[in-house]
Amino acid sequence: MNQSSPVRVRFAPSPTGTLHIGSVRTALFNYLFAKKHQGQFVLRIEDTDRTRSTRESEAEIMAGLRWVGLDWDCGPIDSDSTEVLGELGPYRQTERLAIYQRYIKQMLKTGAAYERNGAIWLRIPEARRSDPQDRIRFYDLIRGEVSVPTETIEDFVIVKSDGIPLFLLTNVIDDHEMGITHVIRGEDHISNTHKQILIAETLGLNSAKYAHIPLILNPDRSKMSKRVGSTATLEFKQQGYLPAAIINFLAFLGWSPGTDREIFTLDELAEAFSIERVGKSAAVFNVDRLDYLNAYYIRQTPADELAANLLPDFWSIEQLGPMPSVDDSYFLTVLNLVKERMVQLTDFVELARYFYQEPKYGAKLLVYKKSTDKRTLVALEATIKRLKLVGQAWASADELRQVLASIVKANELDNGDLYWPVRVALSGAEFSPAPEQLLQVLGKERSLSRLESALVELRKP
Incomplete structure (x- = not known):
């Protein structure tokens, strides 16, 4: 790819299970890079594993991406349709087999590949393999120069005996055919890159630029499994997380804006994102951090x-x-x-x-730990009497706060003598919004009914 080529990246999942939350991080980094450079984000479905690939998994992948707001510019519209976005399709690898066959025949014809035991193998040129100085090199946008001695690479399979090409080959062909300029993927694919560069060189194709992002680890530093249910993207939706929290959280798993700022919208992330600020070290999936962000977004x-x-x-x-x-x-x-x-x-x-629902509690809970039954009775009786005088239109929370404060003062009570039993009477809980807020939301009739029920409960022998 030359420097004038428009930026085009791809997210290429295999529809063999749920969409792993770590894969969404990969999709996000691709999406942000594309938007940063006014490029295109391509969704390509790698479904050549015919025994495990399903349209149901494909549908879940698309639903998960759409849920977090990662809409693609090119790719299938949905799993049940032949309609596509963009002009780079088809986007399912099982629909691209004829394209692969052209390249395979070319390699067989030139002797760059050969058949053995029903499979097709890529031949490593003997001149390169026998030269101890020969190395396969590429520049990783995150890790710098990476190279391996060519002599360490043996001939390898590119088409299985059932005729289905392996992803090592299909990725190279698809990236070329679709004009992919940058391949942003997990560091576990670094070991595949040298073989894919060999394939590209054999076919006379220019390789895309590579960036291998760090792995995501569990808090115990173990690798997050691709098939653990609790890491399925839509399961986070079912657990009550908001898309904005998920996106903000994932963006910081391996990337930093270089400032103290920690809250970004998706558009703001695209503006701030830089592949140079993606680190090499593994990122830890900290659920407490995700909960903090989710609570923030719920409040906002x-x-x-x-x-x-x-x-x-x-x-x-x-x-x-x-x-x-x-x-x-x-x-x-x-x-x-x-x-x-x-x-x-x-x-x-x-x-x-x-x-x-009407709250349920025992009389013991109505009495504040520093109060007494007698003082609690005085507080509830005075509160009921005073609130009955408030107009039917009820009052604002601020006005009700002032009413409660005046009751405390007029009856020479401590705050706990009144605020605690009023809170419990209205909610049945030790922890809840402030009493004046409960009163304001519940309204006059329901509030008085609950306070009177509390008085009955407290008077029981």
Whole structure:
């Protein structure tokens, strides 16, 4: 590829299982590099493993990429359609077999390849293999110059005995035919690169520029498995993570912006991304960091937008009752309040339960640890009496805070004497939003009903 060639990168997964979250990181780096250079991001499906490749896996790969916002410029539109984006197709390798055959016949004709035991092998020229000074070299955009002695490479299979070419060959041909300028992939492919350069040289093709990104490790420094269910991309969706959090988290696994900034949108990442700032060292998949980012994005997302992510998958009819519409005002008010305490979308049911169900608790929980039954009774009675005087229009949280503060002062109580039992009476929980916020959301009638129920519970012998 010459310097004037437009940047074109590819993400080429095999549809043999779920889309691994580490593969999404690879797709992301390709996507960011393409957008940074006003280039194209190609999706190519490497489905030559006929025994394990499925259209179901292909569909999941596409769904996972779309969920995190990595839309491709060229590639299949979906797994069930022959329609494609761009003019570089077909994009499934099983639909490109005739293209591969042209190159295979060329190598057989020139003697660069030969048949043995039904398979086709690439021949390493004897002159190169016998020269101890001969090396296969390439410049890695992340790791610098990489080379191996040619004498260490034996002839190798490029087409299996069943006639299906191996990815070593198909990748080289596809990258050339599709005008791929940069191959950005995991460092576990470095060992394949020398063989692919040999194939390209044999066919008289220029090689793309290579960049091998570092591996992702588990917290115990073990390699993340490609077929472990808990690392499947759409499983993170099911666990209640937001796409923006996933993208922001993955971008920092091996890359750094060179500043202290840690929050980026996808467009901002594309603007800031540089392959030179991708490190060589393995990155650790820190779930605590992902949770921190997810909680941040949940807090920052407006309730009406967050509702579309939450419903219907993260609503429980059994625990919360009938599902509301995404624009239900009470639901949005509740969501706007509890999202401040959410880490994952799955947290909503537990945090919102007392807004939809009557709380359950014992009298003992109503009494603050530094208070007494008597002072708690005084606090609840005074609160009920005072709140009955508040207009039916109810009040803002700020006004209700002032009302509660005046009750504390008028009855010579400590804050814990009143705020604790009011919180428990309204939510049944030790930890919840502030009492004035609970009062404001629940409304006058429901709030008074719960406070009176608490008074009954406390008076039980």
